[in-house]
Amino acid sequence: MTKTEAMDTFLNSVRGEITSLEICRVVHQVFNINLTIMPIMDKELKELLPVSLSNTSQSKKAMDEYITRQRAELTCDGIRQMINRIFSINLDGISRLEGQRISLYSKRQWVLRQACDLLIVYTGTDDRDVKVIPTKYFSEHTGSDRLPEDLQKALSNLGYRYDEKIGAYYFIATGDDQAVPDTFKGQTLSAVLEAINKLHLDI
Structure with a gap:
């Protein structure tokens, strides 16, 4: 099973709405990547965030804002696209480079x-x-x-x-x-x- 497939399995097992907290947990568990310390790369979303927020709060707030806007399209692929847009981290690409x-x-x-x-x-x-x-x-x-x-x-x-x-x-x-x-x-x-x-x- 690839890391992308493992991520899909974990996400599909989540009961109820998928939150930024759940996404951070799954990404850390599968890829060992901590999204909460990542800088926000998307300028549009970054401008919506209060500068007083900590890095962790900014990361989760940016994802929550994106999720709110894209709720109807929130698939496993969509979540990885969100992560790439917000943090410029391509999880699909990282998964393909494994090994x-x-x-x-x-x-x-x-x-x-x-x-x-x-x-x-x-x-x-x-x-x-x-x-x-x-x-x-x-x-x-x-x-x-x-x-x-x-x-x-x-x-x-x-x-x-x-x-x-x-x-x-x-x-x-x-x-x-x-x-x-x-x-x-x-x-x-x-x-x-x-x-x-x-x-x-x-x-």
Whole structure:
């Protein structure tokens, strides 16, 4: 059973209305992701929230507001779409990456991580920057602390530059308050997956 399927099973077992509290509980149980500490990425919803609210209250309030507006369309897929819109966390995508040996760190927490992962993709709190680095496991088993050459070229073609200070291929979006688009994240992950598949490492 995939994580998406497990989430559906839990949500479908909820009796009565599905609340933001229940959604947070299920996401944490299945994906080990804490939505209550996630920043609100949807500008329209964020403007409706009192600035005095704590992060936890803001997260739940934003979901409650969305749920109120979309009640007739509140399916399991709709809940994941809501989470992606509010927090820019693509649970369907994360589920598909399970077991692909990629670690993901986004918005102050690990959203995907296993001991034998080979490469790490970090995104910043506001989704404006992304960096890609090898894991310690990769370095220990290949003898290299640099990304595979094919991946270096692919990332460079996407606009990444190697930053000596942080030891990573790094990209930052231009413009004020400009987040990295989902399409760019997808291109990055595709390049990382292709590099992992080419390694043919029995490690």
